[in-house]
Amino acid sequence: MPDLNAVVEQVTDRIRERSQGSRGDYLRRLDAAAAEGPVRSSLSCTNLAHAFAAAPDGDKAALKGLQRPNVGIVSAYNDMLSAHQPLERFPALLKQAVREAGGTAQFAGGVPAMCDGVTQGQPGMELSLFSRDVIAMATGVALSHNTFDAGLCLGVCDKIVPGLLIGALHFGQLPFVFVPAGPMPSGMPNDEKARIRGLFAEGKVGREALLESESQSYHGPGTCTFYGTANSNQMLMEVMGLHLPGAAFVNPNTPLRDALTISAGHRVVEIMAHGDAYTPVGRVISEQAIVNGIVGLLATGGSTNHTIHLIAIARAAGIHLTWDDLHALSAVVPLLTRIYPNGKADVNHFHAAGGMGLLVRELLDAGLLHEDVMTVAGGGLRAYTQEPVLAEGGVQWQDAPDRSADPDVLRPVAEPFDVDGGLRVLDGNLGRAVVKVSAVKPEHRVVEAPARVFENQQAVLAAFRADELTGDFVCVVRGQGPRANGMPELHKLTPELGVLQSRGQKVALVTDGRMSGASGKVPAAIHLTPEWVAGGGIGRIRDGDIIRLDTETGELNAQVPESEWFAREIASPDTEPQHGMGREMFAHFRATASGAETGAVTFPGQEMSP
Known part of the structure; x- marks a missing residue:
């Protein structure tokens, strides 16, 4: 060994x-x-009869025998x-x-x-x-x-x-x-699927082409x-x-x-x-x-x-x-x-x-x-x-085989694609977050740019469609944590932010929400904790603040003087109750959920401090 x-x-x-x-x-x-052990053997006859009433005859005999x-x-x-x-x-x-x-x-x-x-x-x-x-x-x-x-x-x-x-x-x-x-x-090649998603985001292909692409991918x-x-x-x-x-x-x-x-x-x-x-x-x-x-x-x-x-x-x-x-x-x-x-x-x-x-x-x-x-x-x-x-x-x-049949997909430890696993914890005056850089090119792993602050991903997409997301910027999407709205994934942002990066803009995402298991080429500081509704620093960010996201040093900071930063009031989040699609039934989950760093658990007794 x-x-x-x-x-x-x-x-x-x-x-x-x-x-x-x-x-x-x-x-x-x-x-x-x-x-x-299971109490089957000590169940009352009534309890036990209920337990195997619908079983096939052979199974019923075995269950009745308790052996x-x-x-x-x-x-x-x-x-x-x-x-x-x-x-x-x-x-x-x-x-x-x-x-x-x-x-x-x-x-x-x-x-x-x-x-x-x-x-x-x-x-x-x-x-x-x-x-x-x-x-x-x-x-x-x-x-x-x-x-x-x-x-x-x-x-x-x-x-x-x-x-x-x-x-x-x-x-x-x-x-x-x-x-x-x-x-x-396997269906449509993944790079072709991503290309068509990007074209749709730019309005260069219609919904029919997008749906055909997705149908060939998920088929x-x-x-x-x-x-x-x-x-x-x-x-x-x-x-x-x-x-x-x-x-x-x-x-x-x-x-x-x-x-x-x-x-x-x-x-x-x-x-x-x-x-x-x-x-x-x-x-x-x-x-x-x-x-x-x-x-x-x-x-x-x-x-x-x-x-x-x-x-x-x-x-x-x-x-x-x-x-x-x-x-x-x-x-x-x-x-x-x-x-x-x-x-x-x-x-x-x-x-x-x-x-x-x-x-x-x-x-x-x-x-x-x-x-x-x-x-x-x-x-x-x-x-x-x-x-x-x-x-x-x-x-x-x-x-299993001694050697990979395709070193472009799977490699030995001696010849890795990268020397580390590409997962980082970021820390700073915004709080703590995680970022995955395994699909982020080295030239995109440090972004220092003005903040553009949004309170949901629909607002980001609307700004994209209106051609308002120009120049380098850090896209801040807050109010997306477990206690705010159940921490939905913000995967809808992936194609649009990727298009902007491909145009030569320096782009990053900072959010107290989740991105996705499919997060990719845009650096994304996600699961930011404490979240906005729990008094997190993301609530202090204002449009135009310079944000530094550095995956090499682990820094996630708003470049604002400390005295000014802590003097700012945390912006009040939208606390309108969520209704529709059953969301109202989950109010108690939102009220009791722990933070992302402790697993977003809702069970009593499961909370452990980080």
């Missing part, structure tokens, strides 16, 4: 020391729940989301697989699954971030009958996988296997193929040991995908408490696993949304993670992939070039990942250097 990188070891030790009390409490609760383990399936299936539509077929496959392995399985419940791609720039996007906590709670409700010995979680996209995992961690004594659906086949069942939050989720579930090895990026509705789904049903029975391979999810998600997830995210240039979600996931397991941990790891983790928006290739190209197996082996051999961790596959993380292939009777695993 290679020596562990010193910084990886130091960061892990700091997290472990910082989390000692909360993690210890979590594990004691886990052990107590494991000792009690065979029972698995709860929780799914984010709906047929509007291309990523989740393939999940319709999975419960039947999984139930039969569990029967073959000696157990029973029941569909425990469904969780909501909204699509950020549909709601970008729309009022519904204000529910997006909080849907993560709704999904976590719905997972808890699905499992609350206390009749299950393990779980299978079916989900793919942005807030859905983090929500499922947070919910599962509240049942940390149970084993869980996460079962993905896979990406759709069938499966996950969108760019490397945004959905595919970053799949990478994380694999490198943190919750998928079967190599499951992340196999296309849906293929024999290999079905075989992997069946194997997940077999494996979840093998890792239950009744056997020697007991693998509770609360021990899979350890301090080492969280660090492994961060390293994977950095090495692949993954979604900035995980600077929020990983913190929330860690907290659900009693682990106290901070942005400073991500920043420190970014300095030593090389960028090994170029996947759109950080390159031209999509996740299918990455998978074909060597995929997760090659990536994990490179990082393990460089001492950048913890190898000795608990995973659902068993055998530590080294098992994830293998990839699945069809074999007689199902799936077998073989070593």
Whole structure:
């Protein structure tokens, strides 16, 4: 086993020391729940009869006998989301697989699954971030009958996988296997799609051309193929040991995908408490696993949304993670992939070039990942250097390729695309923010320019259409944090700001909102905290203030004399209540949400100071 990188070891030790009390409490609760076991055997006859009343006769007999383990399936299936539509077929496959392995399985419940791609720039996007906590709670409700010995979680996209995992961690004594659906086949090349989006933003092509381009890009069942939050989720579930090895990026509705789904049903029975391979999810998600997830995210240039979600996931397991941990790891983790928006290739190209197996082996051999961790596959993380292939009777695993089939997409640690992971924490009189520079050219990584202040992205787009965004400027969009309006992504700004940058203007974005898992070539200081409605410095910015955003030094400052800066009143945000698209129902989420740096969590007892 290679020596562990010193910084990886130091960061892990700091997290472990910082989390000692909360993690210890979590594990004691886990052990107590494991000792009690599911109460199925002690349910009253009435309770038990309700639990299996609708089961097929064979399953009913097994459940009545109380001798065979029972698995709860929780799914984010709906047929509007291309990523989740393939999940319709999975419960039947999984139930039969569990029967073959000696157990029973029941569909425990469904969780909501909204699509950020549909709601970008729309009022519904204000529910997006909080849907993560709704999904976590719905997972808890699905499992609350206390009749299950393990779980299978079916989900793919942005807030859905983090929500499922947070919910599962509240049942940390149970084993869980996460079962993905896979990406759709490749469509229109990503650089062509981006070109047409830019032309539309400039008014040079019409809506018909744009819609045709988007339809060719998003054209069938499966996950969108760019490397945004959905595919970053799949990478994380694999490198943190919750998928079967190599499951992340196999296309849906293929024999290999079905075989992997069946194997997940077999494996979840093998890792239950009744056997020697007991693998509770609360021990899979350890301090080492969280660090492994961060390293994977950095090495692949993954979604900035995980600077929020990983913190929330860690907290659900009693682990106290901070942005400073991500920043420190970014300095030593090389960028090994170029996947759109950080390159031209999509996740299918990455998978074909060597995929997760090659990536994990490179990082393990460089001492950048913890190898000795608990995973659902068993055998530590080294098992994830293998990839699945069809074999007689199902799936077998073989070593991933020794070398990348396409060094323009995936490279070894010795020849990285960049020497660091491209994630920075910025600090200054505006507060703290994160920025991802893996797709930002070096000449654009420092911007010092006058502020243009807006209170929503629609106002920015209107100014763009009116040709008012001339010269160098820093686009400040405030009032977009969790407590203000649920922290919607501001992805609608990407094409317009990119057009201005392409014209030769120095442009940057500063916001207390989110950008996107698909943030790209324009430097964007996002997740600024404290947010405006919490008294953050972003409320002191005035049009014309010189803002310096320096991703090299980590500076994010308004160049205003200190005496003047702190004498300014913080501008009063628009506090009109949000109505329509269900937003009024989420008022209590907005009122209780913690800041971005602490995971934007809404559960009591989950808040931990940074």
